[in-house]
Amino acid sequence: MTKGELGRAFVPGRTRLPLSGRRQEPDRPEALSRRQAIGRALALGLVAAAAAPAEDPPLPVAEVAPGIFVFHGAHEEATAGNLGGIANLGFVVGAEAVAVIDTGGSAAEGRRLLAAVRRQTDLPIRHVIDTHFHPDHVLGNAAFAGPGTTIIGHANLPRGLGARADSYMQGLKDALGDAAAGTAIVPPTLLVRDRLTLDLGGRTLALKAWPPAHTDADLTVLDTATGTLFAGDLVFLQRVPAIDGSLRGWLDAIAGLRREAGIRQVVPGHGPVAADWPGALDDEERYLGLILSETRAALAAGRSLDQAVATVGRSERSRWLLFDDYNDRNVATAYTELEWE
Amino acid sequence: MLKHAAALALIALATLGTGAARAAPVQSNGDDPWPDLKTAIFGDKAIADGSAFMAVEAPARAYDAAIVPVTIRFDPAHMPAGRVTAITLVVDKNPAPVAAVFHLKDGLADPTIGTRVRVNEYTNIHAVAETADGGLFIAAAFVKAAGGCSAPATKSPDEAEAHLGEMRTKNLDAAEIGAPSRVALLIRHPNYSGMQMDQIKRTYVPAKFIETIDVRYGDTELLQVEGNISLSENPMIEFSFTPQAAGRLTATAKDSDGLVFSGAWSVPAAM
Numbered sequence: 339m340t341k342g343e344l345g346r347a348f349v350p351g352r353t354r355l356p357l358s359g360r361r362q363e364p365d366r367p368e369a370l371s372r373r374q375a376i377g378r379a380l381a382l383g384l385v386a387a388a389a390a391p392a393e394d395p396p397l398p399v400a401e402v403a404p405g406i407f408v409f410h411g412a413h414e415e416a417t418a419g420n421l422g423g424i425a426n427l428g429f430v431v432g433a434e435a436v437a438v439i440d441t442g443g444s445a446a447e448g449r450r451l452l453a454a455v456r457r458q459t460d461l462p463i464r465h466v467i468d469t470h471f472h473p474d475h476v477l478g479n480a481a482f483a484g485p486g487t488t489i490i491g492h493a494n495l496p497r498g499l500g501a502r503a504d505s506y507m508q509g510l511k512d513a514l515g516d517a518a519a520g521t522a523i524v525p526p527t528l529l530v531r532d533r534l535t536l537d538l539g540g541r542t543l544a545l546k547a548w549p550p551a552h553t554d555a556d557l558t559v560l561d562t563a564t565g566t567l568f569a570g571d572l573v574f575l576q577r578v579p580a581i582d583g584s585l586r587g588w589l590d591a592i593a594g595l596r597r598e599a600g601i602r603q604v605v606p607g608h609g610p611v612a613a614d615w616p617g618a619l620d621d622e623e624r625y626l627g628l629i630l631s632e633t634r635a636a637l638a639a640g641r642s643l644d645q646a647v648a649t650v651g652r653s654e655r656s657r658w659l660l661f662d663d664y665n666d667r668n669v670a671t672a673y674t675e676l677e678w679e
Numbered sequence: 680m681l682k683h684a685a686a687l688a689l690i691a692l693a694t695l696g697t698g699a700a701r702a703a704p705v706q707s708n709g710d711d712p713w714p715d716l717k718t719a720i721f722g723d724k725a726i727a728d729g730s731a732f733m734a735v736e737a738p739a740r741a742y743d744a745a746i747v748p749v750t751i752r753f754d755p756a757h758m759p760a761g762r763v764t765a766i767t768l769v770v771d772k773n774p775a776p777v778a779a780v781f782h783l784k785d786g787l788a789d790p791t792i793g794t795r796v797r798v799n800e801y802t803n804i805h806a807v808a809e810t811a812d813g814g815l816f817i818a819a820a821f822v823k824a825a826g827g828c829s830a831p832a833t834k835s836p837d838e839a840e841a842h843l844g845e846m847r848t849k850n851l852d853a854a855e856i857g858a859p860s861r862v863a864l865l866i867r868h869p870n871y872s873g874m875q876m877d878q879i880k881r882t883y884v885p886a887k888f889i890e891t892i893d894v895r896y897g898d899t900e901l902l903q904v905e906g907n908i909s910l911s912e913n914p915m916i917e918f919s920f921t922p923q924a925a926g927r928l929t930a931t932a933k934d935s936d937g938l939v940f941s942g943a944w945s946v947p948a949a950m
Binding site for chain 2 (some may be wrong): 496550
């Protein structure tokens with residue numbers, strides 16, 4: 339998405355699960371924890387993390403299920419102030435290892451996520467999972483890169499990231515200035531074409547690669563023990579979905595998500611964690627379905643691209659944040675896809 | 680990348696050539712490339728303001744810089760003498776500024792042409808129409824868009840490759856014998872600009888784009904298009920013609936690799 343993925347207003351308490359009773363060790367001094375983290379990172383060979391400046395405070399995370407922590411992205415454009423932290427990020431702690439799911443919009447945000455992990459556990463971060471190639475989800479990878487950590491992504495992710503990397507890096511430098519320092523394109527090395535299961539010790543993550551939908555590299559992660567699905571940007575709540583893959587494919591993926599077994603709550607790519615499953619899919623399915631039907635009607639009536647952009651989807655305007663920033667482009671994407679049906 | 684792009688730009692300019700004089704850009708500043716472009720493309724020939732009868736229609740702010748719809752529209756009531764025989768479409772600040780040259784043949788019902796272009800940065804888009812007596816007329820529009828040339832050519836590269844060269848028409852099934860009909864021709868092709876880099880592989884996707892399109896109705900020539908990398912992925916050409924009798928619309932396109940694609944459609948449409 340060329341405009342950068344914007345955050346959106348998180349409405350606390352509406353659909354988010356109550357936090358578990360576990361506290362975040364508020365009495366542990368930050369400096370000590372940071373030194374420990376750096377020491378551990380060194381021990382693990384996490385050079386990038388070890389090189390992090392001492393000022394990286396941990397991202398605030400919520401424990402949405404036992405051992406599952408989520409940072410909710412800000413409702414802003416990527417800026418030096420938020421370090422590109424506009425998408426939801428998370429990590430899952432097993433008995434033996436940790437998996438990080440999406441790393442944020444810059445190396446600096448990635449380091450803050452790493453600090454948040456180290457506040458919770460000393461266990462090694464064996465896996466970093468990129469849910470797709472958009473910059474607010476993968477530009478923190480550099481903070482986690484190292485010999486003990488495998489970065490995992492959809493089989494199409496390196497191609498999609500490679501094709502967009504120049505504009506992502508330039509966009510980040512324009513938005514963050516000096517705060518973009520250290521950010522690098524770090525593609526996954528373990529690629530998923532269908533499904534993959536990861537064992538964190540006592541809990542397993544079930545990864546599924548999807549056909550083109552939000553992008554052509556969407557990967558979802560299900561924590562089977564708690565039924566928590568990290569949907570990446572296959573699920574948007576409150577913030578208008580952005581189509582960068584295939585509109586028809588995305589609607590197919592939503593139908594596919596409804597058929598997936600064992601999901602009890604969803605961590606969307608943007609918006610609050612929702613226990614209403616599969617109800618959390620309803621809003622975006624309604625929006626995308628409307629874009630589909632109205633764009634098809636515009637094509638059937640011989641309307642031009644401009645005319646379609648001016649009319650399609652307008653009835654959804656009051657239901658979404660950032661509608662005006664994305665709807666036109668979504669309709670153009672739909673139009674140029676559907677004229678080949 | 681710049682070297683490659685510059686080479687393509689030169690190629691684009693070298694394939695053209697005729698005369699020059701005055702422009703009517705709707706917006707210009709210190710680094711306005713139009714005076715040099717005008718000389719490079721049209722030489723010293725005078726170009727008259729055509730805004731009384733022609734206009735470049737494009738969204739002021741593009742919703743997708745890789746897909747900017749442009750229509751060069753003519754008002755038949757105020758046309759000068761002489762049929763429009765060619766339209767040169769220039770996206771001034773693109774690396775290959777000449778997006779396309781449309782050669783309008785006798786079979787067209789009117790000279791209004793639509794297409795879609797990539798826009799690399801905020802730019803004027805100029806259209807220069809040539810009439811049968813050699814006169815040149817100009818119109819322009821300013822478009823706010825950026826990054827269209829280096830943006831990934833397609834959201835689904837696998838799909839694009841699987842369907843390479845497929846053609847289809849729009850609105851042709853509504854065509855009636857003896858009546859002017861406005862139709863669109865689409866060719867499925869990524870139209871790789873040569874500026875799309877794979878930063879992980881540190882290589883550019885080689886330029887590969889539709890170079891020529893010939894459109895006929897039966898034996899009658901309608902339109903010949905010289906295309907370039909500034910045309911959007913899945914190039915689209917919209918034009919008007921009047922089928923005088925039942926027949927077939929045919930299109931033949933050639934890309935820069937020499938691949939030839941063709942399509943044919945019956946009028947009236949076979950049900």
